[in-house]
Amino acid sequence: MTTTRQAGTARRPRGRHGLDAERIAATAADFLDRHGLEALTMRRLAEELGVGTMTLYGYFRDKDELLDAVVERHARRLRIPAPEGPWRERLRVLLHGLHHDLARHPSAVHLRASRPIMSPAAMRVGEAGMRALRDAGFDAAEAASAWRALFNLTFAFAVFTPSTLPAEARRGARAALAALPADEYPTLAETAQAMVDALGGAEQFENGLELLLDGLQARLDARGAG
Amino acid sequence: MTTTRQAGTARRPRGRHGLDAERIAATAADFLDRHGLEALTMRRLAEELGVGTMTLYGYFRDKDELLDAVVERHARRLRIPAPEGPWRERLRVLLHGLHHDLARHPSAVHLRASRPIMSPAAMRVGEAGMRALRDAGFDAAEAASAWRALFNLTFAFAVFTPSTLPAEARRGARAALAALPADEYPTLAETAQAMVDALGGAEQFENGLELLLDGLQARLDARGAG
């Protein structure tokens, strides 16, 4: 293609089959939710759309650009709640919403682990989070650092501590803990049930987030006292 | 070194070329550190070892099992510091060590994002962390939940907030922030420099961890007061 476009941006013709970069990205996103990252190939996606494989390359330079579009689409669809109430409540609502969304699209989270995303759409959640932190009284550097921690924690729970843990994973964890020699792992032997319980569930994220918010509150309190 | 192995564990013959599951895993780990996850193929790894591709299948059932062995090797090599000082200092040292190790092997972190690891070697860090939390006064459920948060935060910083951020990434982030319309993103416009600064650096993890530890301390304080 000789006509150059903004890097990474997909062209948007409307094709013979009613095809369209957005429709391709939507189908890919749906496919990822249903079958996971490893299952998504250009050939299978084309088949899903009822077109030839190479048709996709009329809309995206390569697979990477298509995956970028899927991630960008998720960012664009994330609803940012209107800022209401005190800073802590605003962060709570904002990050619970983000976590809920990430938890429903694990493949997209894995994609984002290897491709930082800095589009305007992706920045909306950052704008809202930073606003709440600034209003709480943190300066720019403190707020930016706190936001990194809040954001990272939310992603990590989406990746490592799924809201709905498969019963089989829970069973496996129980077995693995039971197999540990109790003399070398006395604490885990004693807390095995609690460890298994903490392996998944939405309340785990909730609890982690509250800890972080408590830490932020403590900073504000210390400042007021000092 | 354990003698009994559970299902899915590699056989350990010593081959003609001085080959050995451990040596293959070590070479794979090194290859990952140098070239990244996408570059590692069975063919290239075999070539690196100076053997035929199919030789690897004498030591591992498939590529997945080989990758499991790489992750397991990293877990085994992690040094757990001896418990010294108050609970907070113990968690600090333990998790800084973990973070430092993860940050040096980003490919292994990405691997762990898709394969939960519950081997005895991997549990050593959990045992140490849970011991510190129990000693601090948390009950089993509180400690397990706090450990999830601490562990997740540490992994997330290793994935999303690299200790040494490439200058190019920083430049890209600066440009992306500068391109945002200031009327829609007033807070990010005002804090752009701080946002860029917070994108990487070991002090970011440090700060996030301290926030979480502050949150835990606040819980203990509240209990003492109540």
Add this chain to the structure above:
DNA sequence: ACCTGAACACCGTTCAAGT
């Protein structure tokens, strides 16, 4: 007991051609 090349069923992508 250990190692291996050939072959198979896949990939992503280039190219030249079809409408």
Add this chain to the structure above:
DNA sequence: ACCTGAACACCGTTCAAGT
């Protein structure tokens, strides 16, 4: 302007054979 099959350079892995 849009779409596509054939072909190429890769994959992981099965199989049958080599030492």
